[in-house]
Amino acid sequence: MKRGKFISVEGIEGVGKSTNIEVLVQRIEAAGHKVLTTREPGGTPIAEDIRDILTHRGEEPVPEIAEVLLMFAARSFNVNNVIIPALEAGTWVVCDRFTDSSRAYQGGGRGIPMETIDRLADWVHGDTWPDLTLLLDAPVEIGLERAGKRGAPDRFEQERHDFFQRVRECYLQIAAREPTRFVVIDTTRDIDEVKADVAALTDQLLSE
Secondary structure: OOOOOEEEEEOOOOOOHHHHHHHHHHHHHHOOOOEEEEEOOOOOHHHHHHHHHHHOOOOOOOOHHHHHHHHHHHHHHHHHHHHHHHHHOOOEEEEEOOHHHHHHHHHHHOOOOHHHHHHHHHHHHOOOOOOEEEEEEOOHHHHHHHHOOOOOOOOOOOOOHHHHHHHHHHHHHHHHHOOOOEEEEEOOOOHHHHHHHHHHHHHHHHOO
16 A cells, blocks of 8 residues: 655744645545644644643743653654554645654754754654645744734743744754755735645645
């Protein structure tokens, strides 16, 4: 059986990941493929429990190294119990965030050394990387303004502007280093233009 394709969708808060994941899924299903959507942190019952720890702002502070270790613990469950079995069964997988989020948020945002994150990535998922990563990009002010309309902010959404600026810059640096996997999409444009770009990129992957 032909292995499924793996697509990740990345970006700071408020760039429209959920909306464009719907476009991806509809396009892939229309081409006759089964699609599984998952998210990180999360994707399995235990990984979702870890997500609750990471996103909830409780009284006990979360050390930066604990944050990145929890992210990769959740990722281990998602990769081994959801993503790899689906891909091997021929199902396409669309993931809302993957290891590039750890690089951007815990690396760029928190200052965890990138070699530490990449070592964890190699240990947790080896050569299981997305075939295509869509980086939905917008200036921090625009993203945070949009995110602010969604309801009460979680622990990450409550970070300061300069944190998200570092995250965004790190994302763009990663995309520049890996142009064969990444496509950067400007989400400050009209939503229909963005959706058209996402659909075209999906069609290109479908034709390979």
